[in-house]
Amino acid sequence: MNKLYYIAFMLTIFTTSQSALAEDFANIISQRQQSFKAIEIFFDNFEEPDSDIEWQIINKESAKLAKATQQLPNLFPIGSDKNSKSKEKIWDNKQDFNIRLDKLNSAFNNIQQATQEKNQQLLIENYKLAKSSCNSCHRKYRSLW
Numbered sequence: 226m227n228k229l230y231y232i233a234f235m236l237t238i239f240t241t242s243q244s245a246l247a248e249d250f251a252n253i254i255s256q257r258q259q260s261f262k263a264i265e266i267f268f269d270n271f272e273e274p275d276s277d278i279e280w281q282i283i284n285k286e287s288a289k290l291a292k293a294t295q296q297l298p299n300l301f302p303i304g305s306d307k308n309s310k311s312k313e314k315i316w317d318n319k320q321d322f323n324i325r326l327d328k329l330n331s332a333f334n335n336i337q338q339a340t341q342e343k344n345q346q347l348l349i350e351n352y353k354l355a356k357s358s359c360n361s362c363h364r365k366y367r368s369l370w
């Protein structure tokens with residue numbers, strides 16, 4: 226089975242668990258962690274599309290991730306570092322953190338656009354751009370335990 230069908234399946238699970246109560250940090254934390262997991266699954270399974278159906282799958286998944294990454298800045302309320310892997314430092318540097326999230330969101334918007342145009346170059350460019358954002362943000366803002 227093509228790996229892409231697997232990510233389509235995983236992301237269905239992730240979108241059905243999007244409703245959280247505003248004041249419930251446990252829920253919010255779990256939501257943002259699920260979004261990051263879905264992002265990781267997308268990158269782990271990514272293959273350059275070479276058929277219409279593969280373009281369509283990436284189109285659908287990138288649309289979900291574009292939405293998820295747009296919501297991410299709202300899923301980091303002050304005080305929600307506890308019982309999560311987020312460092313307290315995020316809230317001392319919220320602007321820098323949000324700029325990084327915004328870049329990730331733009332990359333997914335561009336990936337989605339690339340799938341509409343079947344533009345391989347735009348797709349790969351933004352795939353690389355998004356992928357290169359992970360480690361530097363994690364080093365600064367994610368704890369290992």
Ligand code: HEC
Nearest residue numbers: 258261262265309310311325326355356358359362366367
């Ligand atoms: C703007 C900063 C930022 C960027 C960019 C970012 N991450 Fe993260 N990521 C975090 C933070 C903060 C956490 C910890 C979330 C928590 O536990 O509260 C995290 C957690 C994760 C997790 C663990 C989720 C869990 O269940 O504990 C995975 C997987 C992950 N990120 C993957 C990625 C991948 C893949 C990319 C790049 C495509 C990426 N992240 C880009 C900040 C970022």
